[in-house]
Amino acid sequence: MTVLTEQREPRTQPETRKIRGKVHLREHLMGWFFVGPFGIVFLAFLIAPLGYALYLSLFQKKLIGGTSFVLFDNYVKAFTDPSFLSGAWFVIRFSLVSIPVQIALALAMALILDAVTTLFARFSRLMIFLPYAIPTVIGAVMWGFLYSKGFGPLTDIFGLFGTTAPDFLGSNLIFYGLLNVVTWQWAGYYMIILYSALQGIDPTLYEAARMDGAGRWQIATRIKIPLIAPALILILVFSLIGTLQFFNEPQILRYLAAGTIGTDFTPNMYAYQQAFGLANFNYGSAISFALGGVVFICVYAFLFFTRKRRSFL
């Protein structure tokens, strides 16, 4: 806005201070008017709850002895709490595996769909995107039933070959069970983002590349991927934040695989259990902020290592 104002005021044409002040004031008010609705919602529903949670996390409430101010004791406890640490370690491991898998799949699909322009490609695009339109809860329930040993199809399919089906809800394979659910749900969404980024590339670049003798593979790896790098980094950051806050899928599958998935399976589930199951809002808030810290560190580290290509932040 300041840039615009300066441009509109040619220095050669003198104006009185009064008029300039009035224009400033009016523009100022207009600005606040436009920002206002967002500002109120932002303050009331993001900043205020965050502030309150931070405030809560500095106290400790005991069944005997009541509430007392403890400063950072809850955080010290969180970062030495095996439940929190194992949950955090799980989501970090899960991110390291699931994000590359999802992004690679999404990128491959986007590149194929970008290169093929048949009716079938449009149909496939819709189908690949479809899982994202299904609510995560429904998706998790559905996969839970598919994995089920009692009446899922896996038992029958593996039975045909005379072997027993793998138990994706068991403690050994739950990691891959969840990996599959998450990939199924999100790869299509990331594909759409990458696909629209690909659509935004100027086609004359391809022409030029072809003139220079580049094949399809070279166009994909040397032109398309570098040009959509900002979109790639964007979805990487999105998926990193989302995965570190893993909650819905394990929370739903818990009912089908309780015992495998405990209440402290991921940090978010642990925070939920502390706050609402055990009435410990203070420690729950502290875990949430501790998780926020972990997310911040991970995202910062990621952006630091990819800083050359960063253009959206």
Place this chain on the structure above:
Amino acid sequence: MKRKQILATVAMLAAGAGLAACSDGGGGGGGSDASNCTNTITKKDLPAVTMWGWYPNMQLVVDNFNKLNDEVQVCWTNVGQGGDEYDKFQTAISAGTGAPDVIMIEADRIPTFQIQGALVDIKQYGFDAVKANYSEGAWKDVSVGDAVYGVPVDGGPMGMIYRKDIFDKYKITPPKTWAEYEQAAQKVKDAGGPLFGDLGANVPAVMMALQIQKGATPFAFDPAQPNSIGVKLNDQASKDVLDYWGGLVKKGLVGTQNQFTPEYISGVINGNYATYISAAWAPGYLTGAGVGKGQDTGKFAVAPLPQWDPANPVQVNWGGSAFSVTKQSKKPELAAKAAYGLYADKESLTDGWTNQIIFPLNLTALKDPAFIDLKVAFFDGQQANKEVYVPAADAYKGVQYAPFGQYYLDAMEKQVSEVIKGSITGSQAADRIQEDVAKYAKEQGFTVQ
């Protein structure tokens, strides 16, 4: 994962703010608002108290109460079953507002809310008039020390449900002791039969009951000294029972499926489990879940719970609820009247036990010959109440539950999962539970003995 949820939460908060703004003019709010009931109150001039509960026949129970009562009317809402309701109640307690006047709570949760000062001792509001309607054990389960924090409604005396067809096929009779239970299980397994039972990690309350049966006293709590609590979760009895079940799992005699899941129910229907160690409300639950209706019609029967020492049998309990009055109630006396009267009239009780929704603790029903002699359809006409459940309920002595029951059960669930995986023995699990829960109790400001 989280993004959609955040959006949904924001939308919900916005909608909530709108609703809150609307209801400001209406007076009251949350659980204490008597203008938004699921039931219809016909006697509109009488004062009303709000109530949360989830019995399947709650509508009928509330209507019966309102019809019979000329002092107070009940405004009922179902805010969810078990954990869902407790979470809401807990939030209301923390917020200091929003709780109903009367609330349905499982007996083992009463100390959890009592210690937070969320419940009212209803002894002062006409306790003597109804005292004789319930057994001593029933009152003990809803009391903390001498104070009474709930009116018992139903209980869960435990028994062993079994498949007659499987028992006949492998020529076994219902085991009377846990040693016989294991022998029978081995016999069925050796003959290539199905699993004999199930150890579900997600039903820690069963494990607790079975430990108590062998003589464990997990918690000792004297309300006169609220700062100190006895935590004894790794005594020999507790270890023995965990080791026993861990052993059954290791030998492949019982399954490790989580209960109350479609997976488990389909197994019960298919006859994958010869027995189901459960409570008196199980037939109602199983029927509702579709068991005993198809190929498995009339194949179930029930026998008394196996014992450790048949000379000194011990009966235990799983589940069962009560009505409590909350501290946030502005009309505790009227609320207590509702708590005493709800589900205590003959018509409601009869509806409850004929449909196997509850195993009543009210003695008018418990001593009713029609109830005792009932031929239970689920058990193919077996007089299950007379043979198993009523004697079990009569012999039940009551238990001192913990003021941090949720934490204890979570810890139990976690360690039983480890036993199922085979990574630790039952004794090690008991030690870990003890360490975990005692640490938590200390953190919460108790002196642990």
